[in-house]
Amino acid sequence: MIDRRSAILGTLAAGLSASAAAQTPPPARVGSRLPRLPDPTETIDLWPAGAPGAPPKLPVEVVVDRATDAAVTDRAVQGIARPRMVVFRPAKPNGSAMLVMPGGGYVRIVVDREGYEIARWLADRGWTVFVLFYRLPGDGWAAGPNVALSDAQRAIRLIRARADKYGIKPERVAAMGFSAGGHVCGDLATRFAEDTYTPVDAADRGNARPDAAALMYAVQSMALPLAHPGSRTLLLGPSPTPALEYAHSTASNVTAATPPCFLLHAENDRTVPVDNTLAFRAAAIKAGVAVETHLFATGGHGFGMSRAVGKPVALWPTLFAEWSHTQGFG
Template sequence: MKSDRRSVLGAGLLLSVFSASRALAQTAPPAAPGAAPPGLPQPEETLDLWPQGVPGMPANPPIEKTTERSEDLLVTDRAVLGITVPRLSVFRPDRPNGAAVLLMPGGGYNHIVVDKEGYELGRWLAARGFTAFVLFYRLPYDGWAAGPDVALSDAQRAMRLIRHRHAEYAIDPERVAAMGFSAGGHLCADLATRFASRTYDPVDQTDRLSAKPICAAPIYPVVSMSAPNAHPGSRERLLGANPSTALEAAHSPDRNVPANAPPVFLLHAEDDDVVPAANTILLRAALKERNIPVETHLFEHGGHGFGLRKAVGKPVEIWPELWRNWARGTGLG
């Protein structure tokens, strides 16, 4: 996977002219009725993860639906469920720095948050030179053949697809990070610990590439699937109402850390009343036991699901810059 960085960036700039025509063949980003807020760029480019057909389609496929939960016309808060065409919404920087970030929004594995933990972070990253890919992954309770591994299948495929298409986006294929929030933080931690697990049958040359991120940032993540620390809703939607202890262990990232896991950045508010901060502490301890580099930030106040917008005016507001400074040391840039 070694590439000359200068040639990668140059090739990406030359090929970017073809991106618009390629994007036309992809499934549009999730969108609710009504106009988007003025001044906030919306993604115009998407990448379908499975162009030859999504694997393991249920007998009664769900119907994708996006709802607007905000009453403020200038601040959207969309949620999408029933995804049958998993895809990436792309935020391109004006001046690419050669690095990419795969974003996995949360939503308790019940839906996926579009704006707060997806598009807002995509804009923030793109403004700083990163190419951001917001992942709309399949939800495990919809009956997919992969069961509780279905979201991880999409995350693995997304990492490989970003690397496969690196030249088009002026990306160094070795500099692709992962970041996730809440249940998306669980998916991010799952990817960081089970990147090499075979969760789907390879479909093309893309699947020969590694799904391992250069670094991972699970933010206020769901981690444990066992009481008392499990988030009940995420646990039930991922594993069902009465999972076995073996199934709980198989899907608790703190119990599956390999010796070659990537460096990890952890962030949680101690007053989180939805996902206990103990989830982050469990994952930190497991990473430390394996001698995996880990940076951990615990804030006294912040609650759950603060993303960018709900962190404003609080000490936790600094978290994106803490991540960015840490990420430089991993080689992401």
């Protein structure tokens, strides 16, 4: 059933058997109220023959409008069966690319607040932006806790493989993640070289290491009490071993090969405690990784850009832009 609060993409299953040249559209608009700004239309499917390790029954993609303000678009999508990137092309490309991984607690992916908002802001400044709709670990994919990382690795490799098409310099491909998407980004920044899937084409010979990583109020630890309980359960199951928790806590995987990192958190975040970011920062410093950290007293969790308006934390995009310039971006 489709109503003004949700849209089920009933044609997705048919699209899974379509030609590889036919790309899956972006997550749907919802109801009669149109987004404040037009949605992008260009997408890139990650896996030409369909995502590997599919469960016997594919998840059904559902888009829900969670907005409480008529002036703000706030959609979330779950049941990603066809992982893909939505492309934001700048009017004047500056040679830099950004892979954005929205959050959603590994149960959904926040489309607008942690995806399209920052994508538009970056594209206005010359970045070519790719918003990643990654598979969710609770949907039964064979890769289990590595499923979102597989999509992120594949995404970075595809971006580099198509650098000429988008006017991108292959050595200027960054990654940014929010909340649980920050965990995906942290995984990518620290475990980029792990073999999490079988190569499918020439793009998979490329490097999956981002040249910089921005972790925004990111889930990091998988050990209680620091872990975000919902993300932990969906990623690792209800009773993970300490060894499994450690293996999927991003701070435990930081090495000298981890790219420069930009970290952002609000100290009054009651969903993902700020100590997640502090632990990652400590690990980066210990490993000799360049790390810039911005902590704000207030802001809570999930502020993105629109919920930061009128607060000191609203400065974060400018702080990131200034930092990225020091890293050779822009």
